Amino acid sequence: MPEPSDAAADAAEPSLEEQIAAYQREFQDLDPQVEQVVSALQRLNRRMNVAYGRQTATLGLSNAEWEVLKALVVSGAPYQLGPGELAKRLGLTPAAMTHRIDRMANEGLVTRERDEANRVRVIVELTDEGREKWLEAMRLASVFEEDLLQDLNGAERHLLGQVLTRLLRRVEDAQPDADGRLSDLD
Amino acid sequence: MPEPSDAAADAAEPSLEEQIAAYQREFQDLDPQVEQVVSALQRLNRRMNVAYGRQTATLGLSNAEWEVLKALVVSGAPYQLGPGELAKRLGLTPAAMTHRIDRMANEGLVTRERDEANRVRVIVELTDEGREKWLEAMRLASVFEEDLLQDLNGAERHLLGQVLTRLLRRVEDAQPDADGRLSDLD
DNA sequence: GCTTCGAACTTTAGAGTTGAAGTCTTCAGG
DNA sequence: CCTGAAGACTTCAACTCTAAAGTTCGAAGC
Numbered sequence: 001m002p003e004p005s006d007a008a009a010d011a012a013e014p015s016l017e018e019q020i021a022a023y024q025r026e027f028q029d030l031d032p033q034v035e036q037v038v039s040a041l042q043r044l045n046r047r048m049n050v051a052y053g054r055q056t057a058t059l060g061l062s063n064a065e066w067e068v069l070k071a072l073v074v075s076g077a078p079y080q081l082g083p084g085e086l087a088k089r090l091g092l093t094p095a096a097m098t099h100r101i102d103r104m105a106n107e108g109l110v111t112r113e114r115d116e117a118n119r120v121r122v123i124v125e126l127t128d129e130g131r132e133k134w135l136e137a138m139r140l141a142s143v144f145e146e147d148l149l150q151d152l153n154g155a156e157r158h159l160l161g162q163v164l165t166r167l168l169r170r171v172e173d174a175q176p177d178a179d180g181r182l183s184d185l186d
Numbered sequence: 187m188p189e190p191s192d193a194a195a196d197a198a199e200p201s202l203e204e205q206i207a208a209y210q211r212e213f214q215d216l217d218p219q220v221e222q223v224v225s226a227l228q229r230l231n232r233r234m235n236v237a238y239g240r241q242t243a244t245l246g247l248s249n250a251e252w253e254v255l256k257a258l259v260v261s262g263a264p265y266q267l268g269p270g271e272l273a274k275r276l277g278l279t280p281a282a283m284t285h286r287i288d289r290m291a292n293e294g295l296v297t298r299e300r301d302e303a304n305r306v307r308v309i310v311e312l313t314d315e316g317r318e319k320w321l322e323a324m325r326l327a328s329v330f331e332e333d334l335l336q337d338l339n340g341a342e343r344h345l346l347g348q349v350l351t352r353l354l355r356r357v358e359d360a361q362p363d364a365d366g367r368l369s370d371l372d
Numbered sequence: 373g374c375t376t377c378g379a380a381c382t383t384t385a386g387a388g389t390t391g392a393a394g395t396c397t398t399c400a401g402g
Numbered sequence: 403c404c405t406g407a408a409g410a411c412t413t414c415a416a417c418t419c420t421a422a423a424g425t426t427c428g429a430a431g432c
Contacts, residue, residue: 014261016351022261025262029325029328031332033344035331038234040354044353045227045231048227073208074209083411093390095411095413095414100389103388120397121410142213148357149220157223163338165202167226167230170337172233269380279420279421281381282418304427
């Protein structure tokens, strides 16, 4: 069996601190405090998505499907949206939405039918089964989220929520949502 | 031209507050404070990724390529890593890494060569051009990040960084990185 | 030294996405 | 009416990722 090898191949996954130190070494103008916030935010979000993915998988749901269910639930009763609107909210192209709805309709999570009042439009509607799946996933997610924030007291939670919301408002104002397509994940 | 239509099709993109209100309506047990933190975090990260994507695009770089550049820079001089190691750090399968390296080598951002000391291994190395691209992207990113945090004073930045890092540590400890594959984006 | 096992990467087939072109429907004008 | 223009969705080809083989090389056993 080959040794663990020292041939410039492992070097162990860098911790957040090591990552920031490396950036500073290569780019002197970097503000370490800013980078700490940004990098922690990105890593945290990434790990959370992994966790959500595992949870929804236990329900036989992909993360992609969960996104659709969430959008429909947020839209409120009667839980109907058009493919185009869904695509915009999820940051996908309409083409991708078409196929995703195909799959979900086959699984019975949503129905797809033409709007008889305006036959150009299509209406995607959550089924009872889809709504139930969303609820199950939500139960799992809320347990995970509560556990994640466990070490933060009420004041800290409030403060964190406020600060993040302020930052969010800043980005949303700055970006007039010129289409709102997201490009990749981190 | 069809009217803006009232046929259950638009309903305007929901704000963060509206989204949380909708969740509460459908799932009584939800803690609105927890949800505020989680939802703001996710939306913020998403918008940031859109912004990063636009910036790197102006440099002729995809977000995917930028991820590779970052990993190589963080690894430090001589900026070498194997495909397998890169794949693990980016949360991709080795197969995907093979193709991504193909593309980037064609563009001259990295080189790929067999390790002559151990011919099973392959060494991916950052080129000078790749390093320069990273630097340009980093300059853009740091401006954006500084602007994003502009409204936060030093104490707030510090606190935010600390709290996020605490949360990150909690997730990383809880998930023994059972492979570290990430499943989807939000 | 030949064989076997394991490690690291690549190849292949299939799912899912994008961007561009195509279809169908509605509305406005002549 | 009949035609033209625009909107909403779908179809098609090219690309990227995953999962599962396949290939190549190195190390250990007999």
